[in-house]
Amino acid sequence: MDIKASLSTATSAARLALAGVERTPGVIKQDAILTASGVRREFGGIVAVDVEHVEIQRGSITALIGPNGAGKTTLFNLLTGFDTPNTGSWSFNGRSMEKVASHKTAALGMVRTFQLTKSLTKLSVIENMRLGATDQKGEKWWNGLFGRVWKAQEASITERAEELLNRFTLGHMRDEYAGALSGGQRKLLEMARALMTNPTLVMLDEPMAGVNPALKQSLNEHIRGLRDQGMTVLFVEHDMDMVHDVSDWVIVMAEGRIIAEGTPEDISKNPAVIDAYLGTRQGQSLLEDE
Amino acid sequence: MDWSLIIENSIKGFIGINAVYFAVAAIGLNVQFGFTGLLNFGQAGFMACGAYGLGMTAHYFGISMWWGIPIGIGFSVLLGFLMGIPTLRLRADYLAIVTIASAEIIRLVVRSVKFKTYFGGSDGINGFSDPFRKIGDDIGIVQANQYGFWPLRFTGRELWTLVVGWVVVAIVAYFVYLLMKSPWGRVLKAIREDEDAVRSLGKSVFSYKMQSLILGGAIGTMSGMIFALDRGSVQPDNYSRDVTFYILTALVLGGVAKVSGSIVGPMIFWGIFTFMDNFLRQVAKDPVHLGNFTIMKSTQVGQLNYMLIGLTLILLMVYRPQGVFGNRKEMAFDGH
Numbered sequence: 001m002d003i004k005a006s007l008s009t010a011t012s013a014a015r016l017a018l019a020g021v022e023r024t025p026g027v028i029k030q031d032a033i034l035t036a037s038g039v040r041r042e043f044g045g046i047v048a049v050d051v052e053h054v055e056i057q058r059g060s061i062t063a064l065i066g067p068n069g070a071g072k073t074t075l076f077n078l079l080t081g082f083d084t085p086n087t088g089s090w091s092f093n094g095r096s097m098e099k100v101a102s103h104k105t106a107a108l109g110m111v112r113t114f115q116l117t118k119s120l121t122k123l124s125v126i127e128n129m130r131l132g133a134t135d136q137k138g139e140k141w142w143n144g145l146f147g148r149v150w151k152a153q154e155a156s157i158t159e160r161a162e163e164l165l166n167r168f169t170l171g172h173m174r175d176e177y178a179g180a181l182s183g184g185q186r187k188l189l190e191m192a193r194a195l196m197t198n199p200t201l202v203m204l205d206e207p208m209a210g211v212n213p214a215l216k217q218s219l220n221e222h223i224r225g226l227r228d229q230g231m232t233v234l235f236v237e238h239d240m241d242m243v244h245d246v247s248d249w250v251i252v253m254a255e256g257r258i259i260a261e262g263t264p265e266d267i268s269k270n271p272a273v274i275d276a277y278l279g280t281r282q283g284q285s286l287l288e289d290e
Numbered sequence: 291m292d293w294s295l296i297i298e299n300s301i302k303g304f305i306g307i308n309a310v311y312f313a314v315a316a317i318g319l320n321v322q323f324g325f326t327g328l329l330n331f332g333q334a335g336f337m338a339c340g341a342y343g344l345g346m347t348a349h350y351f352g353i354s355m356w357w358g359i360p361i362g363i364g365f366s367v368l369l370g371f372l373m374g375i376p377t378l379r380l381r382a383d384y385l386a387i388v389t390i391a392s393a394e395i396i397r398l399v400v401r402s403v404k405f406k407t408y409f410g411g412s413d414g415i416n417g418f419s420d421p422f423r424k425i426g427d428d429i430g431i432v433q434a435n436q437y438g439f440w441p442l443r444f445t446g447r448e449l450w451t452l453v454v455g456w457v458v459v460a461i462v463a464y465f466v467y468l469l470m471k472s473p474w475g476r477v478l479k480a481i482r483e484d485e486d487a488v489r490s491l492g493k494s495v496f497s498y499k500m501q502s503l504i505l506g507g508a509i510g511t512m513s514g515m516i517f518a519l520d521r522g523s524v525q526p527d528n529y530s531r532d533v534t535f536y537i538l539t540a541l542v543l544g545g546v547a548k549v550s551g552s553i554v555g556p557m558i559f560w561g562i563f564t565f566m567d568n569f570l571r572q573v574a575k576d577p578v579h580l581g582n583f584t585i586m587k588s589t590q591v592g593q594l595n596y597m598l599i600g601l602t603l604i605l606l607m608v609y610r611p612q613g614v615f616g617n618r619k620e621m622a623f624d625g626h
């Protein structure tokens with residue numbers, strides 16, 4: 001019951017912070033954790049991403065939606081340093097990120113998952129989790145030789161990993177190879193592994209793809225739980241039910257641009273969004289479509 | 291047919307100096323290829339670093355042979371950086387191309403007439419290993435004496451190199467074993483699976499790949515040193531492409547990503563190789579005929595042996611792709 005209560009508090013807090021925000025693309029937020037301006041990425045002649053300005057509210061769950069090829073994943077790659085834009089600047093927690101290598105973003109508190117899950121199939125589930133922990137002494141080879149230097153830290157990492165695995169209902173798979181997990185379980189593992197880095201911003205690329213409906217519910221709970229613990233969540237998703245269920249704010253992309261922003265309720269009624277998805281104006285809510 | 295000779299030679303092939311220097315090189319290659327997924331086709335180049343590090347001490351620098359050990363390792367670290375900096379950010383195939391080319395460049399440079407003063411040209415370098423031999427004599431393994439009993443009979447010269455060689459194998463194997471059990475090894479294995487995943491978790495993939503390349507190369511360097519000390523000479527053509535590929539073969543035979551595999555693989559490789567060679571030589575003492583048709587003459591033994599080795603390896607890859615010590619379960623998740 002306590003959890004439910006605090007959940008609703010977090011929801012209302014995030015909603016409240018966003019309540020007064022104007023519903024226009026690229027709007028300024030009260031307290032942005034991630035800000036990007038003029039980010040443009042071209043592949044040959046095609047403009048994949050052309051974002052004038054976007055801000056992500058701290059402590060909220062923000063959904064990034066849009067039709068296929070809208071540039072959502074490309075924007076993810078750009079923001080996390082996995083790809084370099086032609087022009088543009090972006091900052092995380094007030095720190096400019098243009099020159100930051102992809103592997104350093106995690107240390108700064110920004111972690112991402114991938115659309116196609118990247119479970120390390122030939123490592124066990126627990127080893128996958130341990131890998132996520134940052135600042136490991138034993139990850140320096142000269143320390144690796146001496147167990148007594150890193151064993152204690154390893155034990156505390158393992159403890160934290162087991163806790164997370166249990167939370168994500170993977171505790172019983174602890175010693176299996178990650179390759180033995182189902183597609184949905186791999187999604188969970190990847191999310192849990194990302195949390196091992198102790199992030200402040202979690203970026204999930206299609207967390208629901210290939211996950212069965214029963215698991216979807218618990219995944220929603222997990223995502224709300226992250227916000228409940230003070231993390232900010234930004235996710236790309238096609239599943240409109242999920243978007244409506246968990247997100248506090250929705251950003252819509254089409255053809256590389258941001259075409260709309262607002263609460264899930266606003267967005268499902270927004271004619272520009274319906275146009276982008278369906279091509280012609282249907283005059284109907286997307287959600288009622290299901 | 292002299293079975294006693296065949297058995298003796300086969301056993302000596304199994305634990306002999308060839309198996310030793312292959313094992314050390316394979317342990318190094320395993321760090322790169324087996325654990326990190328780096329396609330290093332230039333292990334012979336790293337081995338040459340060690341051999342020439344030793345050889346150049348007497349030949350060019352005019353200092354004690356023992357300085358050759360740090361010099362050789364220094365060469366290999368330098369070579370690792372030269373190979374790695376331009377290629378480790380690119381796809382795996384580029385490293386393969388650069389490493390095989392680098393090893394060839396090294397071989398061609400050290401055998402060139404132009405640099406004869408430094409590297410001795412195609413004659414190589416001789417007469418630097420006396421300090422090493424002297425220690426053997428001093429502790430009582432006298433070079434000229436015979437030791438052991440059938441089927442393990444060695445000259446003191448052979449025995450001393452073997453003892454040192456196997457000690458090096460043991461130390462290096464334990465070193466790599468410890469590393470691969472550590473979080474450092476975990477990062478390497480994760481890189482082998484998926485670089486982007488590792489990068490997203492905040493590890494510098496480039497730096498780890500570089501460490502792996504250099505560490506594996508430095509171990510390969512020690513292999514080159516053992517070989518050079520055994521022969522008492524350094525010959526440029528002992529470090530050609532085929533050496534790298536035989537070592538790779540022996541590694542795959544034993545099973546990649548297992549330290550034990552990289553030791554047993556070379557032993558089996560040389561054991562089988564020596565056995566077949568000796569056996570075929572006995573068979574072909576007189577030309578073998580089938581009717582009027584000559585099947586095999588003694589001069590053809592070498593070629594036939596290589597063919598049979600190839601066939602054995604093909605059969606192994608078909609029926610036991612994980613090698614002798616590999617883990618079948620791990621192999622099963624290859625295609626996600």
